[in-house]
Amino acid sequence: MALPTTTRAWSIAEINKDSFDSLVLKDNVPLPKLGERDVLVQIEAVSLNYRDLAIPKGFYPFTLNLPVVPGSDSAGIILATGSKVTKFAKGDRVCTLFNEHHQTNPITPEAVTSGFGGAIDGTLREYAVFGDHALVKAPSTLNAIEASTLTCAPLTAWNALYGLQSKAIKAGEWVLTQGTGGVSLSGIQFAAAAGATVVATTSSKEKAEELKKLGATHVINYRETPNWGEVARSLTPEGTGFDHILEIGGPGSLEQSLKAIKLEGVITIIGFLAPSDKQPPLMDALNHVCIVRGIFVGSKQQFVEMNRAIDSNKIKPVVDSNIFSFEDIKTAYQYQWDQKHYGKVVIKIAN
Template sequence: MSLPTTTRAWSIREIRSDSFDGIVLQGNVPLPKLGERDVLVKIEAVSLNYRDLAIPRGLYPFVINLPVIPGSDCAGIVLATGSKVTRVSKGDRVCTLFNEHHLANPITPEAAASGLGGAVDGTLRDYAVFGDHCLVKAPSSLSAIEASTLTCAPLTAWNALYGLASNVLKAGDWVLAQGTGGVSLAAVQFAAAAGATVVATTSSDDKADELKKLGASHVINYNETPNWGEVARSLTPGGVGFDHILEIGGAASIAQSLKAIRMEGVITIIGFLTSSEKEPAVMDILNHVCIVRGIFVGSRQQFEEMNRAINSTKIRPVVDRNIFSFEDLKKAYQYQWERKHFGKVVIKIGN
């Protein structure tokens, strides 16, 4: 069977602030010849992140190079490898690394500027050639659709909980995860599996039961409880506060996270979803004697550690009930843009 030399691919051609019409489907896009350290992958599934929606609407604050094939997350099957590739083999199911040069911590400027689907061509295509350095073997316990969700959100959650050597997650810790986005859902699962007590926040009582099924011991509706930071803190033993807080809301919610954190606890700031006219001052961090840490997904080394943990704990990523076809990409974007999803939105590619 001959190997493909071209592929269909979605391409962000221009920024449109009011729609996703700047994304177009192209056919017969040439594939580069396989170099000695390259891997040809048949992409099976791609999952979406808020970043994928932000880029074509001009809302992404980091490096992009247009035109670009969107998508950072995927699972696929190795069809062929270059002569010096040893990390993966033909027939392996693999996942992509979000920043293709972020192999181990600390992250470097070069690695931060190597994001798939923004700075370099990404995953929303039938076939792709990747360097073997930016691929990891998918957990054997997961399907292609489940594995396609791991590249960004779960890896970011893993980095938040395990990426700071002096404050890694351990049994008995208290963890606060905000909202029901992909990072928070994965954090609830990872923390519960490690023996931590998890408190989750949500804007909807309908989602509270789902969060508890994933391992949350307590759920707070932040619309009904605006001062959720103090309420969450009161749940911890002696009211001392949380060991880990995943701060997803950004400037609009950091004040509540500071109220909830314990002394020497870690607040990990993730994403860029909201802004606030009154952002907390740096001195507020001193007043609470805590660590505030910003992260940008995670490294290949962390990805491999996470996958081993997924295999051993049998954790299954949360996938939205609606799976979209490759041709319906814009419908998938709009579905997530309108926040109709719970769990990761996945595009299935091919048969």
Template sequence: MSLPTTTRAWSIREIRKDSFDGIVYQEKVPVPKLGDRDVLVQIEAVSLNYRDLSIPRGLYPFYIKLPVIPGSDCSGTVVATGSKVIRVSKGDRVCTLFNEHHLTNPITQEAAESGLGGAVDGTLRDYAVFGEHCLVKAPPSLSVIEASTLSCAPLTAWNALYGLEGNMLKPGDWVLTQGTGGVSLIGIQFAVAAGAKVVATTSTKDKAEQLKKLGASHVVNYHESPNWGEVARSLTPGGKGFDHILEVGGAGSVAQSLKAVRLEGVITIIGFLSPSEKQPPVMEVLNSLCVVRGIFVGSRQQFEDMNRAIEANNIHPLVDSNVFPFEDLKKAYQYQWEKKHFGKVVIKVAK
């Protein structure tokens, strides 16, 4: 059977601050030839992250190349391998590594600059050639759709909870998550599976009920309690505060996280902060005597550790009820941009 020489693909051709019209559909994009250590993957599903939306609107603060095929997350099937490939085989279901060269920690500058869908062509296409080093076998217990969500949000949550040696999540720890984004939702599941207690924040009663179903012990409505950091802290034993806080709210919420963290606790800054929001002074960390840590997704080694935990604990990432066909990519982008989703937004690529 001959290998495909062209593929359908979406391409970000230009930045449009007020729409996603800078993304263009292309019918026949050349598929690169297979090198000795390369893998040809038929991409079956791609999940979206806020980063994917921010890039075509000019909001992403890191390097991108234009034009670029968007998308960092995917699950797919290995169609063919180069002669020296040993990590995967034909027929394996695989996921992509967000940063192609982030194999182990600590992250290097080279790894930080190898992000799929930004610095490097990404996953929103039928077929792609990847180096074997940047692929990870998908957990067998997950569907194609579920597995497509793993590359960014779950791996980021895993890194937040387990990535700092000496401060890894353990049974009995208290964890604070924020909102209902992908990192927070799977973070709740990871923490509960580890025997930790979770307090979550949200803005509506409906979402609060969903968070409790995922395993949150308490939910704080940040609209009803603007000083939610202290309210959340009061729920911890003796009001001592949280061992881990997944800080996804941006500059406006960091001040509340500093009120909620325990002495020597860890606040992990996830995503990029909006430059328009006022950020608390760095010296506020001294008042809280805590660790504030910024992360950039996670390594391949952490990805493999996470997948073993997903299998062992029968964890299934939460996927939004609307799964979009490949042709409706812009509709999927707009749907997430308007915050109509609960769980990961997924695009089904395979016909």
């Protein structure tokens, strides 16, 4: 069968704060010629992140070049490889990186500005040509829908727990996660697999039970318990606090995270979901004698390590029960925007 030379692809050319109508499906978009280190991929599935919603609405704080094909997370099948590609072969299932030039840590300025679906064309298309450096082999224990969720949220959680090597998570430590977004759900799974004790927060009694099924030992309803930082801390041995906190909310929840952190513990700042005028001053990190660390997803090397752990521990990503079609992208975006989901929202592209 002849290889495709064009693809259908979604595009964002402008900002629209009121809706997702700036997403436009285009036909017959030319595919570039396959270079010697390139790989032609049939994209099977794409999962969404909060970042994907922020881009068309105009409040994504990092590098953005419009027009752009949206989406960073995907899994697909290799259809062809360039003459000098040695680590992949036709038929391999692969996942895309978030930042194509983030190969190892520490992250570089070049890597920060190489994000799929923001700085460069992303994954919401039927076929794509990628450099072989921008791909990793998918875990053998996951199907395409599951593997499509790994690029951003799980890898960010992995980086939070393992990226600072001197403070990498160990059995017996205590970890705090916030909410039921993709990073937190993966953080619970990875921390539990490492032998840590996990305390999670949520505002939903129903979701609290799901968090316990994933491996959380304690769940705190942060709406019922506004001062959840001190309450969470009281659960730790002798009230000493947490070794790791995955800080998802940003300014709106950082004050509570500082109350919960252990001396020399690590707060990893990941999200910007809860804006607030009460952002703690930077010097509060000194008052609590802790490490406050900002991260931007993770490297290819970490992706490989994470996939190995996923296979070894038979970890299954949490996927929302509603799977959307390629043509129904706007509905998928709105569904996640309305917070109707639990787990990753996935678009199935290949039949």
